[in-house]
Amino acid sequence: SLFCHSLLFTSLPTAPKTFTFSPCPPSTSSAHCRYPLGMEDGRIKNDDITASSQWYETTGPQYARLNHEEGDGAWCPAGQLQPSDVQYLQLDLRQLIFLTVVATQGRYARNSGNEFARKYRLEYSRDGHHWISWRNRFGSEILMANINTYDSVVRDLHPPIITQFLRLIPVTDAVHTVCMRVELFGCAWQDGLTAYSSPEGQTMMAPGYPITSLNDSTYDGALERRKLSGGLGQLTDGVIGQDDLVQRRQDQLWPGYDYVGWRNDSLGPGYVEMEFQFDRQRNFTSMKVHSNNMFSRGVKIFASVSCVFKLHLISEWEAEPVEFHTVLDDRNPSARYVTVPLKHRSATALRCRFYFADTWMMFSEISFQSGMNLEQLASPSHWPPVLTPPSYELNSKVPQTTQKTGKSHTSILIGCLVTIILLLVVIIFLILWCRYVCKVLEKAPRRILEEEVTVRLSSSSDTIILQTPPVPPRVSLDPPYERIFLLDPQYQDPAALRNKLPELSQSAEASACSGGYAEPDVTLCTPHQCFQSSVPHYAETDIISLQGVTGSNMYAVPALTVDSLTRKEISVAEFPRERLLFREKLGEGQFGEVHLCEAEGLAEFLGEGALLPEQDGRPVLVAVKQLRADATSNARNDFLKEIKIMSRLNNPNIIQLLCVCVCVSSDPLCMVTEYMENGDLNMFLSQREIESTLTHANNIPSVSIADMLHMSVQISSGMKYLASLNFVHRDLATRNCLLDRHLTIKISDFGMSRNLYSSDYYRIQGRAVLPIRWMAWESILLGKFTTASDVWAFGVTLWEIFTLSKEQPYSLLSDEQVIENTGEFFRNQGRQIFLSAPPLCPSSLFELMMRCWSRDIADRPTFHRLNKESNIMDR
Template sequence: MKVRQISHHVFVILLAVTVRSQVNPEMCRYPLGMTGGQIQDEDISASSQWSESTAARFGRLDLDNGDGDGAWCPDIMSEPDGLKEYLQVDLRSLHFITLVGTQGRHADGMGNEFAQRYRIKYSRDGTNWVGWHDRKGSQVIEGNRNAYDVVLKDLEPPIIARFVRFMPVTDPSMIVCMRVELYGCEWLDGLMSYSIPEGQEMIYRGLDVYFNDSVYDGASAERLTKGLGQLTDGTWGLDDFLHSHIYGMWPGYDYVGWNNKSLPKGYVEMIFEFDRIRNFTSMKVHCNNMFSRGVRMFRQATCYFRSGSDWEGDPVTFRPTVDRVSQGARFITVSLGDRTASAIKCRFHFSDLWMLFSEVAFQSGSAEYNTSRKHGHPTNTLPGEDPTHKVDDSNTRILIGCLVAIIAILLTIIVIILWRQVWQKMLEKASRRLLDDELTARLAVQTQAFSSHHSSLSSESGSTSNSTYERIFPLCSDYQEPSRLIRKLPEFAQSTEHIGPSTSCRGLASGVSDGAPHYAEADIISLQESSDSSTYSITAVNMNLFAGSDSSMREFPRDKLTFKEKLGEGQFGEVHLCEAEGIQDSLDEDLSIEEKSDSPLLVAVKTLREDANKNARNDFLKEIRIMSRLRDPNIVRLLAVCVDTDPLCMITEYMENGDLNQFLCNLRLKEAVDENKMDRGEKEGESMISYSKLIGMAVQISSGMKYLSSLNFVHRDLATRNCLVGKNYTIKIADFGMSRNLYRGDYYRIQGRAVLPIRWMSWESILLGKFTMASDVWAFGVTLWEILTLCKKQPYSQLSDEQVIENTGEFFRDQGKQVYLPKPLCCPDRVYNELMLGCWRRNAKQRPSFQEIHTQLTETLA
């Protein structure tokens, strides 16, 4: 698996080298170095500073190095217009910037200064400064509400700049402090500005369609000059130019367009200025081709090149194949023949009444050029050796050398990993006795009866599923997002390192840290060391609750366990349904079963495979220690253990009516019974359940979760499949769902390794790997939805797994496009609007607690 991960990295590196196309704003969202330190102190400046401890170099987002007061603060109060004081960042080269983040001053808890609002100015050359504004013209950005939380703001439209200034705005005047970060990527095109005719207006069936470049940041008269705009914003127009990618924009917004009748020469002339002399291979132009409305892609492109003061006389001419069938917008690649220049002038000839462009991008490399060049070849050189066209391929050679070195290092790592894995397996087998001495539970002699009985019944049960699920919990800061959405949001990644066999990301802290977000592109962490189906998440428990106490359980004889059914299996163990003879007599008083009976008790037995590694064995024993301390009527209890010898076993309650999901699937709601006599016979033959009974089940689940939350205990996989049903609709929370093949479709597999119950998970759990009480509340809302729909459908059944993940991105963006689960037919408006939707609030702090949920549901029953 690690070999595949490393191979994937090699592929990504090679792909990044070979593909140098136009920028994609959805992928271009990497931190540019304020937090990570890639931006040096000398590249951070300010208009002023309050003191040496609040100098510009301390204005780095979420960075506390023990020096300074933790932010940049100007020496005077900021003015309401926000045009005097600024914090400036020099990125050293042009960058495509899509996102900014801000914080206030912390000063080790003593500071409370922050910028409630701010403006941004930027420059590509350090001389000409432009004030950023959004697509509707607003220049002021909403900032922070306290000194600690990071506030991220998308720049729509994005900017292309080397220098960026943050300018705090206050009303009324007040002292402000800022910490900042910029997110984006390097601007490989090197395009400094383009000059084009001003876009024009089309009247289509009485509708005004404007094709102006509305975000152009240069001068505008008859021509747009010395700026960049929509042709370089990374947004491609739709096939139908009347519609836009951007919500609420006017028809034609995504395109810049011209009418043939208004340009008598029959072509549109564009001039592109670059940062230096470059060797150009091609130009990509995104054109509309809706010829049914008089719009076609250009008929011919003629491009002239300039490296000095004059345009060269030998242009490159390109004629694309005219598409008279498909009206879809498309990129047209214009070959530029490896010509060197610092400016390009292209004339695009009309082939119909209108010509519409939405994006222009260039593929080029660095080149040396002799500005005193004259036409013709020097007499002392051959035509093919013209030094004025010599491409400086030093960067290419350096790049190839780096790639060779990287590949060699990766191959070495692969060999080391394979060697370590072989020796680790050998050492684990050789040190079995030493390992057992380290475990907190002593192992004794195994009785042969259970093993033989177990093996014989297993062989009779037929072939078992080869599907194994790796438990992904707990996650740590190395967690990476499971889909292509990782490239869209900056919050959720910190490291490209993988967790190896000797490393564990299992912290024992209570809850989950809400640290500031970071971003990096990396694979999912290796999860080979995590246990397969831990009943509860170990990381979320405050282990201090159990420190210093003996939590060992009573040993139960294995020969008194009778195998009934295999419930499921995982990478490190199996879950069996068994009958335990006489277990009631061996239970402690606080674990006694309410109804005493001489008949064997139905129990769930979770076993750890004998070949499980050290981490898995330790996790299993920790789970026993934790579960032995859980005491609540609505939590499945640990009854006994078998740890005298392998395989290690824990024995838990199992309710006679099975899991809640299957229990509800076989029921119908009483209030929903149709009185139509034609199908009365069919419906009366089915079991019925009332709405009040369903709410009673939800009350019990919320009660159990209230108990867990009082211990700072995060379940992480709350769903009806993980709730068991006993007599009189008694509900107890468990966690067997992941190990059961029956619920394989409820878990989303990440690159063949880990699985996530994404349809029950909050957006921050999927995207950021954050699991808190609030994320359990989100899952409870989905569980309540399951209960009130009698589990007839999977949550978001109309969406694919990938669409579910995309929907979590909409929750993050919070632009009103997120899809919620619909209100169940039997659900009152108050329960849906106040409780369910409350559980799914974007802001985790605004979601109700389990105490509040339990109170509200109890009042509903009253």
Template sequence: SLQPPALVLVPQESLSSLTSARSQICRYPLGMTGGQIQDEDISASSQWSESTAARFGRLDFDNGDGDGAWCPDVASEPDGLKEYLQVDLRSLHFVTLVGTQGRHADGMGKEYAQRYRVQYSRDGSSWVGWKDRKGRQVIEGNRNTYDVVLKDLEPPIIARFVRFLPVTDLSQFVCMRVELYGCEWLDGLMSYSIPEGHQMIYRGLDVFFNDSVYDGVSTKGLGQLTDGTWGLDDFLHSHVYAMWPGYDYVGWSNKSFPKGYVEIFFEFDHVRNFTSMKVHCSNMFSRGVKLFRQVTCFFRSGSEWEADPVTFRPAEDRVTQASRFVAVPLGDRTASAIKCRFHFSDLWMLFSEVAFQSGSAVYNTSLTPQDPTHKVDDSNTRILIGCLVAIIAILFTIIVIILWRQVWQKMLEKASRRMLDDELTARLAVQTRAFSSHHSSLSSECGSTSNSTYERIFPLCADYQEPSRLIRKLPEFAHCMSCSVAPAAGGSDGAPHYAEADIISLQESSDNSSNSITAASMTLFSSTDSSMREFPRQKLTFKEKLGEGQFGEVHLCEADGMQDFLDEDLSIEGTNESPLLVAVKTLREDANKNARNDFLKEIRIMSRLRDPNIVRLLAVCVDTDPLCMITEYMENGDLNQFLCNLRLKELIGMAVQIASGMKYLSSLNFVHRDLATRNCLVGRNFTIKIADFGMSRNLYRGDYYRIQGRAVLPIRWMSWESILLGKFTMASDVWAFGVTLWEILTLCEEQPYSQLSDEQVIENTGEFFRDHGKQVYLPKPPCCPDKVYTELMLSCWRRNAKQRPSFQEIHAQLNESLA
């Protein structure tokens, strides 16, 4: 019999193809073939004999025991509703593909299922029969016993339990082997309840906005809002061939809701901590359709709804009629159910997809849903105790290794301090510890064999820093964690933010090919004759709080008499005005010693950075606590908020300024590590200056991925080697620049990879590492010239960091496009 591929993937198309990136990525075998699904999780309505029991229904799985398939004890009926083979996936999964095969029986079997149906359930009690988008339930199966036949489930299903029901005439016996393909359903959404969709009559054309694949009877189901397919810009057309106008959307008319809003109820598998909700909406205002004006979400963990809801108002767009995802921040609220009221802003409101980002919350065990079909087997107690003992032994070994490495690291640090001047170790930001996680001495060596379901990948251990914990999210990396690699530099105590909310979070390059800060280049920073002058605190008038980070806050202040403190070469917008608006970063008085030293080092470095596209340090207040640094204030805020209704030439002009600032930083061998539009500030006359305020503002909290107890990372802007290998270089900043340019040319209307969850973004970086052509790129923005996308953006995202352009080359190329 033929061996099915370990990973089944269709050819990658653009992100506007038939299915979403979730459907393209979620095509991993779920464990029937590889044995990850246990025998006790495979059951059947009946069996012909002990040798054709349910446990033998694994696709292409033959251990020499049994006849190589599941066969019911009687012939299946024509409707296929009696005999079934059932698989329990133990948790909710997004199932996109199924595979079937006939009986093996050492080549003697002739039984196979020519047709079959699929049923599924999320709770083990309520079962739903799958049907395709045109209502057909029967799936064409096998024509012989040995070929593996793969069938897309379109629409995909979200389920824990899946049944295969063979369909045949009464004269034929059938046997089946099966596999399911998909990935775990991380949203945790069990069901949603919505009002029935309405019908629009547009120029004599009937447009239906009903949820045609909803699998609930009247409520408590899932459907088009979670099917992984989002609507086109023009709702009259559909992704799916030969479907009616409006098929991709679920929509409602304002006239039918006297309160002015549509209420949608979402129920989840357990109590979760919610970060954000993403809603894909139509904005074809020329036909009376707009984004929702406001959404108010209520939360429930027990039996009562909490009194304080979360309210969000998206920015109104009267220029672009493109559909888009709207990210609704949910403020880390804890709940097992959410009720959201979406308010109309026009005659119609159309949704095609809703997704949630959340993590499991800590909650009382009495609220944990009980498994209705599985009970604890007391016979496994001894095995459980043995596992616990083994885990304790492993943890003890790891602790010993960690302590030994810390002692060794301190010895190395003492030796290095005797060789280098203190100024040589000046850094603009605390190095994150997320990329120095300790590897286990119990792991197998690189290159050892594995029973992994996934294709084997062996990282080049000698060339890279030690992988971070994110690398463990890709199964093939978990087998190579004992490689002999050098640990990354340590950071400050505690769990650091990605960039510690520094105004400019820069770090010397970790690329061995770059000349990091040598004694020659450090002369720029070693002198003290250019240190900042002390500014009188009493001349600072607080206006408003701009943001806060782990160790400090950023305030908007008026500085009276600041003109007297400015250097002759410093041109500050509005210096003739008195007082001058400035941004003041303060360090909390309770900050630890490391944070205090880093703050002072940052002042020393920033006082010497002089470039028209880098935020300038004006003065300091360090005579008493709290320590303060005073920088330019850019009156138009950050670039993410500023971009709106600008012509392409103006957008490219902004990108040129960002490239110019990064060219300057790269000339000093500094790596920014968090380049994005949220960290580019806008002054008068469209002046752009690079900073690092993004992490300090809750507005962009959803742009960062939190590793529990460790770092906060902007993974959607990071290169694959930064995420998987903890490697930060100028080339990784180039990658982030490509994403930033994409933000600019899309007018920041959506988050990069908005159609992917954080986990899927990390999975996609694994595809960049494997380099098999399956990685998903950001699509070309509608207003982006082909040459800018193909020759600049895509070159910034090349797998080989050495093949990416330098900022000098990027700056020159962008200038040429303006000519």
């Protein structure tokens, strides 16, 4: 299909593609971090491109830009290259980059060049002094390059490289003249981690199981006395280990390859000590450790961790540690992320001791969430450079004007044949179209077209947008933000899922209403009924989908409602921007950021009627959504619309808009909302146990069944209010519920933008980021979002609450299996998998959850009913 074809970018010379750059998601992986870094479009400046030598001034390093032919068309080192020569092109990327892809070309020079590199190797450095030779996972240093002068050849780097400086070194087997043009792909390394040290990984040997080497095989530092130091490796390569470590993936060299593991009895102290060094002083909020929990083989997540901090590399370790105790799990063998709160401690280095809970402890990834401290925020000179997202175009083949003249006659012949074929296609299309129109006129009811029942995972998220070629020129000057994808994962083509559901195209007409992603519930019937014939089809209705600056659309809003709300002026007060003191970045999206701030004098500014949390003399904490200065005019208009609509939402269980900073003379635009001191519900519950005499005796943070029931009532109350306005949330989950000290819940929309919850969202190649584990089947398969799909998500949110957010929904299923399970819901043949009843959940409440997950929309309760029934249970 055109959609499938548009997602592929290969190294074949006949596949020209166009794509643009967008900032990298904080959760870094080689599958998603694939943005052009700026050789072709000039963001990498000439001063940052150097070389060991050059043939002429016109073949200097500044001409090594992919698809450019300035000067004499490429960088060429001096003289003919000998097999023993080491000539290099060096790039300074100005910040740490997670580098995943390299593309190369030879010198074409308007059909006069004849020089290219058949092979090359890479050296990289994070500090500009210590250089490391890149090797793939098989130990080879050589990358195959070009076979002619004009085609671009793209190579994935396995493992990826974390670096600021890179050298490309052409390699030859005989005496040759070589020239190169290059582009790099990756994204900013937001962790800032420059090195970690740890004991060397060990080998697991057990009867009946294969010998499993758990060493850090891609570590690029030193190994001395069985200790790794000064480098990075598998714990930062973006590859997550499997649940069953002895099961071998196709891309693995051996079972357990993605894990680094240690045995308890081989380490005397009973813990693994690791040290982490960073590029600058950071304010750490949390550490995420992906751990194996295959307890049947003596593998568990760590029992506890203790971390100490060093403010500067030359200073002493601080005496006060941060300690965290995990909740061990002997029932679910799934590997999982364990989030360790670091309590906003500032440091340039951490030393953590991970204590064993069983015989083995195994990690596959460790990442950190941090921001700048207050001193760095006050000084823009300390801010790290950010890759900005201009429009960017990369072609894997040079334009037709630069093709070899010897092929001109062939090109003319091919052009004639293509023209004839196109004329035949147009004639056939017109014949088929006429027949189709006649059939449509013969049938009174409108049938669903095949395109509408194509299984599509669609979203209006601003994180990733795919523009399917070919398209006419865009009227807007604001280019879409796109990302290149050079891989071919199993679920890259949504039509593959339809092939697994052959019944879909036959039965969709009889199923729930079809609809687009942003379809609101605007009918005059009950909230779960389909559009009636008196209501226009959603594709013909003016639907407004607010594009939140954080990358999440809080509400899908009916156009009618938007018109009635946005015709009025903004009804909230203008707050002095200088009174907002930034404390922490909560998240970011394509067009803006969300910050945690202190608002000086906010209570006095808003007056006595303001519903603010108790301060006890402390500054008021607020969340500030801030639009970036480089945001498009459309994003700016949507931001103002969101302010107008948010200003008219008034419910004790919905985040309240307090004030704004929208004066034209003082960009950027900001909206200031409430922020609850207990953070989000997911983090709150995951750090607590169920209330008991044991928790009281040992002063363990706990929560009671009554507390959880009261939380459920509040969420249903807030959603009942949104449903009454025909607003659809589309991302209801515990991560989007905030709590104050009295356990009052406010429904928000920050979850998608936060690093902490990136694993809760399924990233579709080239299209969207979706919370599929919370989504109803019709939302995933048909793109239909209504209050009924919010009801489904409410059932999953209840399940999270009564599992104390200790695991993801469907944690035993991969993302692909979750999508396949929605097909079972569609077929409704009794093979669908439901979430199991949490041990703490009353049976009546679990029955309510099951009704929320009814296959048929009409069978799901409304939020009015849910709120009434949960109130009865709460009593």
